[in-house]
Amino acid sequence: MQQPTWQINSQQQTWNVRWYAADSEPAGKAHGSAGICLTPNLQILVVSQNRIDWDVPAGRSELGESWAATLQRELAEEACASVQSASLLGFCQSQCLNGAEQGLVLVRAFWLAQVVIQPWQPQFEMIERRIIDLSEIWGYLPHAYLPVYRHVLQVASLFIEVD
Numbered sequence: 033m034q035q036p037t038w039q040i041n042s043q044q045q046t047w048n049v050r051w052y053a054a055d056s057e058p059a060g061k062a063h064g065s066a067g068i069c070l071t072p073n074l075q076i077l078v079v080s081q082n083r084i085d086w087d088v089p090a091g092r093s094e095l096g097e098s099w100a101a102t103l104q105r106e107l108a109e110e111a112c113a114s115v116q117s118a119s120l121l122g123f124c125q126s127q128c129l130n131g132a133e134q135g136l137v138l139v140r141a142f143w144l145a146q147v148v149i150q151p152w153q154p155q156f157e158m159i160e161r162r163i164i165d166l167s168e169i170w171g172y173l174p175h176a177y178l179p180v181y182r183h184v185l186q187v188a189s190l191f192i193e194v195d
Contacts (some may be wrong), residue, residue: 038179045131049124051183058125060137062069063102066090067145068121068188069113075165077147078172079111079158086162086172091111092126099141111152113147121187124180 034193044176052058057157067089069077078086091106107113122144151184152161164172173181 035067036183039129040126040180041175042174042176043131043155044102045133046129048129049126049180049182052123052125054120054122056123057132058123058182060125060127060139062093063126063138063140064090064092065099065105065141065143067107067115067118067143068145069107069111069145070192071149071163073109073145074192075163076169076192077111077113077161077163078159080159081159083160087174091176093189097124097141098144103141103145107145107147108150109155111147111161112150112152112154114150116146116148118143118145119191121191130172136145142184144191 038049040047040049046189050058057166069089077089079089080086089107089111091102091110093102097105099120103118104115107115121144124140124142126138126140128134153175154161162172169185170178
């Protein structure tokens with residue numbers, strides 16, 4: 033089966049991004065985990081470093097840290113949320129085709145996480161979080177990565193149970 037691929041232009045670099053299913057971890061440098069975070073009311077959590085640019089919570093792995101442990105730590109530190117359960121959706125393998133990091137291959141795990149929101153006390157670079165309705169998500173995701181997020185959210189929808 034052909035894996036979806038996208039060419040992304042970001043920060044004066046061109047990246048070839050390829051999606052891999054959760055059971056097919058690709059080769060490359062671990063670049064952490066990102067979470068589509070759902071509250072009990074099926075709202076989504078987004079965060080910002082500057083109140084202008086928004087994204088889902090994500091961050092890089094620390095030495096020896098698993099994909100799941102990275103997700104849990106990053107959500108606690110940057111989004112002040114605790115993971116109740118998480119399903120690995122898959123991986124994005126990104127290869128820099130040109131620019132300052134040409135040749136670099138990064139891998140990021142994408143998760144669907146059921147979260148509980150904690151009091152807002154961020155520890156690192158995030159300065160704001162919002163809890164939004166699913167219908168608002170497209171106004172909060174980085175424009176360059178919308179094709180990737182369309183796919184991630186499509187995969188996530190297979191895991192979401194609505195009563």
